[in-house]
Amino acid sequence: MFWTQRVVVGDAERALIYRNRRFERVLSPGVHRVSGWRDRVEVVLHDIAKPEYSGKDTDVLVAALGARLDEHFVLADIGVDQVGLVMKNGKLEDLLAPGSRKLYWKGLVAIEIVAATLSPGLEIRSELSQRLRQIGLLDRIALSITVPNESAGLLYVDGKLARTLGAGSYAFWNFQKNVAVELVELRVQSVEVSGQELLTRDKVSLRVNLAASMRVTDPVAARSKVAKYNDYLYRELQYGLRKAVSAKTLDELLGDKASLDADIFGYVRGQVSELGMEVLGVGVKDVILPGEMKEILNSVVQAEKSAQANVIRRREEANATRSLLNTAKLIEDSPTLMRLKELEALEKVTEKIDKLTVFGGLDGVLKQVLSLKSG
Structure with a gap:
């Protein structure tokens, strides 16, 4: 008849009938005739191969169908403290945010909605x-973080510290609250303080390079009691170095750098002990003097060494003279020893003579030994 409309609905389709812009009914697969006498009838076909209902009248359908809603749809009505897990054919395929309300067609795809309550700690x-990472949803609806070994993670929820995370992988819902994680390194770290211009107690200007090693023992204290713990430690090393150098003369610094290290270490350790940090060691790497001061020190060292050499030389000369005196006394008291010394002297002389003519025997040689010359 001219006031009826023939509607064909396929197996993968559903049709919604609206009469005079008001929902009337759902048409299942098959051939239907819809009367349109004096009414404005609209037929909207939906492809249920994609089970998410794409219309904007979800609440209208829920109210109009009432108890018959389950014949055609699966209703996802998620609370404000829940997330909806959308299971398609038994597999997680989508996730609904808290407070969501959505319809899914029944038919080709088996749909199940699992409402999961958000845990107080928001951990997933x-x-x-x-699974959320596999389907590409995790980074959109959650914060994922991996805490390496020898590190700690500080979890903040809406700006408040919630808990401390050990090594491992974590994920937290990012719904309704702002979630952030800050990593804190727990391994031993080195801190360099270079090129510090300082004055000693005797007003000598010099530059000092310092190195220290530290580690964080309490990540919560290190991040909550001081803004930037590395910067704070650097400044305290500067102050400790300045304080220790200004209390010593140049000679004391150069003569005993170990005491300088101990003074700085004691000061810095006391300053950071309650801030979640432990200073393991402090050492002065270099003490750099101005050019003119180097020349002065070199002159002083050279003079000291020359004086020490003179003292040693005088001492050796005195010992040699004393030895000669003792030898002379022995020769005076012993004619035989005198004769041996004469023979020794003759042997030394003859080593330097190419030709020797002897007159008057050996006694004549000994008498004239002082007048002999080399050939």
């Missing part, structure tokens, strides 16, 4: 986070 179970 590991198996759920892995």
